[in-house]
Amino acid sequence: QQQVKQSPQSLIVQKGGISIINCAYENTAFDYFPWYQQFPGKGPALLIAIRPDVSEKKEGRFTISFNKSAKQFSLHIMDSQPGDSATYFCAFLSGGSQGNLIFGKGTKLSVKP
Amino acid sequence: EAGVVQSPRYKIIEKKQPVAFWCNPISGHNTLYWYRQNLGQGPELLIRYENEEAVDDSQLPKDRFSAERLKGVDSTLKIQPAELGDSAVYLCASSLAAGQNGYTFGSGTRLTVV
Numbered sequence: 650q651q652q653v654k655q656s657p658q659s660l661i662v663q664k665g666g667i668s669i670i671n672c673a674y675e676n677t678a679f680d681y682f683p684w685y686q687q688f689p690g691k692g693p694a695l696l697i698a699i700r701p702d703v704s705e706k707k708e709g710r711f712t713i714s715f716n717k718s719a720k721q722f723s724l725h726i727m728d729s730q731p732g733d734s735a736t737y738f739c740a741f742l743s744g745g746s747q748g749n750l751i752f753g754k755g756t757k758l759s760v761k762p
Numbered sequence: 763e764a765g766v767v768q769s770p771r772y773k774i775i776e777k778k779q780p781v782a783f784w785c786n787p788i789s790g791h792n793t794l795y796w797y798r799q800n801l802g803q804g805p806e807l808l809i810r811y812e813n814e815e816a817v818d819d820s821q822l823p824k825d826r827f828s829a830e831r832l833k834g835v836d837s838t839l840k841i842q843p844a845e846l847g848d849s850a851v852y853l854c855a856s857s858l859a860a861g862q863n864g865y866t867f868g869s870g871t872r873l874t875v876v
Contacts, residue, residue, distance in 0.1 A: 752806070754804050
């Protein structure tokens with residue numbers, strides 16, 4: 650069922666560094682691309698989302714970059730902090746604007762102090 | 763505002779036993795989802811409700827799984843009988859409507875089948 654490929658599976662970054670997580674999708678019909686953050690023992694929480702009519706969206710230290718022609722979108726975490734250590738999931742809507750969210754397999758980020 | 767509330771948080775059962783999970787969505791959220799998250803994987807949709815109607819249950823293993831959302835508010839997901847492969851975290855989420863609205867997830871129920 651998975652139609653999005655997320656990489657890397659795990660990532661270790663030093664405090665203050667930049668964390669970059671990538672996702673590639675196949676179906677051009679998707680029009681909503683959120684990123685979710687999940688801490689151990691908690692459910693995923695919406696972090697930031699983008700629609701394909703823009704190429705970039707920034708919220709604080711978090712930026713989504715979207716490349717429609719390459720069918721790729723990425724999450725950049727600037728000035729990464731130990732508190733950012735979590736699992737990050739890219740997702741997209743399947744089935745049109747009224748569809749369901751389909752999630753990638755996740756990237757486990759560890760930010761070392 | 764209270765978030766999505768799920769119970770129990772943890773459940774350990776023997777295989778072939780039944781189990782049920784309960785979810786109370788955010789007040790006013792018409793759309794409710796049940797997802798299953800296997801260890802090290804992303805959540806996978808099991809069923810979606812619009813009010814009390816199950817509008818997408820294509821991924822629900824109907825031979826052993828069932829769900830209901832009476833009165834369009836709380837929901838229950840049941841497995842009978844449970845199998846070892848059902849061990850996972852069962853997540854409930856809700857949103858105002860389907861589509862491009864942020865889903866709010868509960869903390870999930872971690873099921874271990876032994």
